[in-house]
Amino acid sequence: MDSYNVIEAKKEKNRVITHDIDIGEGKVKKFKYSSVKGGISWSIGSTPHYYCIWGEEWLDIDHSDNKKQRGKLKLFAEHEFPALSLEDFFRKLTDDTALFHCESIYTDMEDAYSGFVKEFWDFTYKEKIKIGSLEQAPFADNFGLGLSMINKWMRMGVLEIPDGSLVYPQLKNVVVPNLEESPEKKFYAINGLRFVIAAFDKYPESHYVYIPQNTYNGPGAWML
Numbered sequence: 001m002d003s004y005n006v007i008e009a010k011k012e013k014n015r016v017i018t019h020d021i022d023i024g025e026g027k028v029k030k031f032k033y034s035s036v037k038g039g040i041s042w043s044i045g046s047t048p049h050y051y052c053i054w055g056e057e058w059l060d061i062d063h064s065d066n067k068k069q070r071g072k073l074k075l076f077a078e079h080e081f082p083a084l085s086l087e088d089f090f091r092k093l094t095d096d097t098a099l100f101h102c103e104s105i106y107t108d109m110e111d112a113y114s115g116f117v118k119e120f121w122d123f124t125y126k127e128k129i130k131i132g133s134l135e136q137a138p139f140a141d142n143f144g145l146g147l148s149m150i151n152k153w154m155r156m157g158v159l160e161i162p163d164g165s166l167v168y169p170q171l172k173n174v175v176v177p178n179l180e181e182s183p184e185k186k187f188y189a190i191n192g193l194r195f196v197i198a199a200f201d202k203y204p205e206s207h208y209v210y211i212p213q214n215t216y217n218g219p220g221a222w223m224l
Contacts, residue, residue, distance in 0.1 A: 002162075004021060004076065005021060005022040006019050006020070006021060006022075006099055006100065007020045007021065007022050007028060008020040009099065009101035010101060011103075016032050016033070016034065017033045017034075017055070017058075017101050018030055018031065018032055018033075019031045019033070019100070031057075032057070032058035032060070033055035033056055033057055033058055033074075034058045034071055035055070035056050035103075035200070035205055036053065036055040036056075036076070036100050036102040036103065036104075037053070037054060037056075037102065037104050037105070037196050037199050037200060038051055038052065038093075038096075038097060038102045038104070038105040038106070039051065039052050039054075039105070039106050039107065039137065039192040039194070039195035039196035039199070040093070040106070040107035040192060041107070041184065041188045041191035041192035041195070042107065042108065042113045043082075043083035043116075044182070044184060044185040044188070045083075045185065046083060047083070048080040048081055048082055048083060048188065049081045049082075049085075049086065049089045050079070050080045050081075050166070050188045050189050050191070050192045051078065051079060051089075051093050051096075051105075052075065052077065052078035052167065052189070052192050052193055052196060053075075053076045053077045053078070053096055053097065053100055053102050053196075054073050054074060054075055054196050054200075055073070055074050055076055055100065056070065056071045056072070056073055056074075056205075058071060059071050070156065070158050070200075071158065072157075072159075072160075073153070073159050073197075073200065075161075075162055075165060076096070076100045076102075077096045077099075078165060078189070078192075079092055079093075079096075080166060080188070080189070086116070086119055090119075090120055090123040090124075091123075091127075093105075094123075094127075094129050097131065097132065102132065103133065104132055104133050104135060104199065105132065105133065105134050105135070106135050106137035106138070106195040106196060106198070107135075107140075107192075107195060108136070108137060108140040108141075108195075109134070109135075109136045109140075110140070121134075135199075137195035137198055137199060138198040138199060138201070138202040139198050140195065143179065143183045143184060143187075143194065144179065145198075146190075146191075146195070146197070146198055147174065147179075147190070147194065149194065149197045150190070150193060150194060150197050153197055153200075159197070165189075166189045167189035167190055167192075167193050170188075170189050170190050171190060173187075174187065174190070
């Protein structure tokens, strides 16, 4: 991923999230985002914990127009940690949520993962960390639907997966036979990504209404 050195992140009075970025030679550039969201994929067996944080670019356009668009998504951070390094995982996650002003994190909070959720809140309480919301991800029980949403956002031309990211090679290797048994375990980075995309899709900012377009900016493969 490209260098993205955040000096300050904050929410303005108009609810836009701004990032002041050090671009070198003492210069700072401001970037605007309508929202910043995160996704967590919990460890299953020996697979690592994974999280990613994405922002939707703010579109400074006339929102009275009926042809309102969604902003492009930008990957700010993603990391994986061994299954037994839960506290290190939480520490890095909360560092990044603060750094990028991420107020909402989405994950699977059903019974199978309730222990991880409890450990997360215990950690933030013990460390006195102010955190936003940890929420049930939309359609968490439907991996295939999550893949469809990722593909839809790519076809909308607003989601590009950096080729140096952890999730990129997993998307390259997605084929139907690989989805037949425990895809959340095989494709843990996709699992975290689908939670974020589903949240952007289901919970847009009020000024965004997607109008489908017949464009696809990605390569010829199914996903990437």
